[in-house]
Amino acid sequence: MKKRILAMLTATMMVLGLAACGATDTKDGAGDTSAAGSSSSGDLIKVGIINNDPNESGYRTANDKDMKNMFTKENGYDASFAYSLKNDEQITAAQKFIQDGVDYLLLSAADTSGWDSVLKDAQDAGTQVILFDRVIDADESLYAASIVSDMDKEGQTACDWLKAQNLDEYNIIHIQGVMGSAAQKGRSGALTDTAAAEGWNIVNEQTAEWNAEKAQQIVQSVIDSGEKFNVIYAENDDMAKGAVAALDKANISHGVGKDVVVMGFDCNKWALQELLDQNWNYDGQCNPFQASYIADVIQKLQNNEEITEKTIIMDEKGFDATTITEDDVNKYGI
Missing domain, CATH: 3.40.50.2300 (Response regulator)
Known part of the structure; x- marks a missing residue:
């Protein structure tokens, strides 16, 4: 009887051992369907970008083009864009992006005021906010970084x-x-x-x-x-x-x-x-070329690195x- 029980235990251990090897192989990529999809849209960094109308000026056209060239699927981003010169319309767009679950909300605000509630909503939802081009009247704790002109x-x-x-x-x-x-x-x-x-x-x-x-x-x-x-x-x-x-x-x-x-x-x-x-x-x-600075901040946040320079001022001349x-x-x- 003891021999029979021992044999059963040995067989069970072999099965478990094989199962463990199979799990290890899957983790390393052999037969792992999730690894094959590592570049799929599910792994892209989701960003919502709120900007002023690209037709506002040559500056804005260049700024929008710079953002679109950077935040592409090829560069690892799933980007959505919204445009308006009106603060209330931008706020509505921001709320929608937050509800859609973007990882990052990139914001060039039409007006400096009125953003506290939206930024708090983003914070509660786990959406990181990065300001670009323009500052806003809000506590620094409500956004991750600010890449702006002075x-x-x-x-x-x-x-x-x-x-x-x-x-x-x-x-x-x-x-x-x-x-x-x-x-x-x-x-x-x-x-x-x-x-x-x-x-x-x-x-x-x-x-x-x-x-x-x-x-x-x-x-x-x-x-x-x-x-x-x-x-x-x-x-x-x-x-x-x-x-x-x-x-x-x-x-x-x-x-x-x-x-x-x-x-x-x-x-x-x-x-x-x-x-x-x-x-x-x-x-x-x-200076309208801010996208590379923003992407650098995003990568640091993705790597859980500390953002030591909260406000980055673009170098500009007269x-x-x-x-x-x-x-x-x-x-x-x-």
Whole structure:
């Protein structure tokens, strides 16, 4: 009887041993169907990307293209995109992405405020939030990282340049971007503060919402009013272009050594060419190429690495028509 029990135990041990070997083989990939699907969509990093309208400006077009080139299936991502210039529409899109279970929510906010509730929802859902392009008014604990331009610095660099021109008088048409956006607040704030400190005269201050045609209308209305001006401070290149169209229509000279100083932002290649041709005077860089920085942050988070630099500021320059080179146009133009 004992021999019979021993034989049964031995057989059982052999079966278990074979089963264990089979499990080990499967883990190593032999006959493992899950290993064969390691590059399937189930293993892709799921990201929801909320951006401003790509048609907003040349900067935004370049920014969107950079994001789409990076966050592809070939690079290991399952990316969905949503676009709007309105904060409420962006918030709705963010809520949907969170409900869809994205791993990462990448956000370029239309407005700096109103995001706390959404970010808390993302945190509760286990969705990591990464800001790009623009800062928001929210506690740092609500997002993983922020890859942004320093809009305040962009504006101050431009105003410092304008101050250094030592004009006999400063009568400025200030054309603003979409009100409440980080770019508008930073570039407007610098001019407001500098004008107050230096005693500059802001002849007219209106938003053209990044739009060339609206900017042209604003400048045309000032021309029609007969008010004196000698500086146009436009918060992006497209609005500067619209402003110049109004000047050209009225046969008012502009650029280096001319009647009106023209200033823009974003460094579109065609805008830098205007500087090189000395038709404009200044252009402030806003670096749109942020996708590689974001991807680096995502990979660190995937590897459970600490993000030591919570806010990454893009390196940016300001260009003067009297010193810009053709190499600058080719290197920095977007």
